[in-house]
Amino acid sequence: MKQDLLADFKDQCRRGLQRSVTDRMRYGFNYVYKPVLDDAEWRSFNSTAEYRQWCRDNLPEYLGYGELSDLQRQVLDEA
Amino acid sequence: MKRESFTPIQAQQVAAAFSKHQVDYMFIGKSGAILLGYPGTTQDVDVFPRKDIENGRRIVSALAELGFEIDSTLGAEIVRGKDFVQIKNGPFDIDLVFAPDGIENYDDAKARVDMSSGFPVANIRDIIESKRAAKRPRDAIELPLLRAFQRMYEEKNP
Numbered sequence: 193m194k195q196d197l198l199a200d201f202k203d204q205c206r207r208g209l210q211r212s213v214t215d216r217m218r219y220g221f222n223y224v225y226k227p228v229l230d231d232a233e234w235r236s237f238n239s240t241a242e243y244r245q246w247c248r249d250n251l252p253e254y255l256g257y258g259e260l261s262d263l264q265r266q267v268l269d270e271a
Numbered sequence: 272m273k274r275e276s277f278t279p280i281q282a283q284q285v286a287a288a289f290s291k292h293q294v295d296y297m298f299i300g301k302s303g304a305i306l307l308g309y310p311g312t313t314q315d316v317d318v319f320p321r322k323d324i325e326n327g328r329r330i331v332s333a334l335a336e337l338g339f340e341i342d343s344t345l346g347a348e349i350v351r352g353k354d355f356v357q358i359k360n361g362p363f364d365i366d367l368v369f370a371p372d373g374i375e376n377y378d379d380a381k382a383r384v385d386m387s388s389g390f391p392v393a394n395i396r397d398i399i400e401s402k403r404a405a406k407r408p409r410d411a412i413e414l415p416l417l418r419a420f421q422r423m424y425e426e427k428n429p
Contacts, residue, residue: 220302260411
C-alpha cells in the first residue's frame, strides 16, 4: 500500500477505534441490494466450500466472489 | 420483507435474544471487525455459532423472536447445523457460518473471543485468517487493510 494511502487509512483506524460501538455500527452497516445474492429468502449449504462454489458459479463477477487472479492470490498470501 | 441496514438497536436485540435463549456464538467476518473499530462498511451480519443440535434449536428460537421467518425447512437446516446458512427474510441479513474457513474449531476460537465491544467477537486474527482462507477477490482488497487495522488494534489493546 502506498505510504500516503496507508497514513490516511491509519487515521481512519484511529477515528474508528475512538468511536463508540454504537457509532461504529451506525457508520459500518449499510444495506445495498446485491443481485442474485439477495434474490432468495434463505439458502443453506453443506459446506463453506459448497457456498463459495455457488458464489463463483452464480454471482456477478463485480461482487467479488469469483476466482482469484494471480495478483489477488499474491496479495492474500502476503497480507 | 423490506431489508434495511443493521442498526445499533438491532445489535442489542440480537445480543439480548441470543443471551435469553443461551445461544453460544460470536460475531465474525467484517461485521465483527467493525464492532472492534475497523473503519469499513458491510451489509450483513456474520455469526459463528457452536455447531450442535441444542444450540441450533436455541438459534431458531432467538431468530424467530427477532422477526425472522423460520419455517420448518429452514429451522431443520439450522438445527442440523449445515455449515453455511444465509437468511435474508428478517429485519436484516444474517449469515450463520458454522464452519468458517481458516478456523479449526469453535472452542479454540471461543478461547480467543474479544469482548471489548460488549459483544462476543472473534479475535481479529481469526477474522483475518478466515478471510484469507476464503480466497475471494473481495478479500484481496480488504485483507491488507484488516492487517493494518490489526496492528493498530493490538497496540491499543495489548
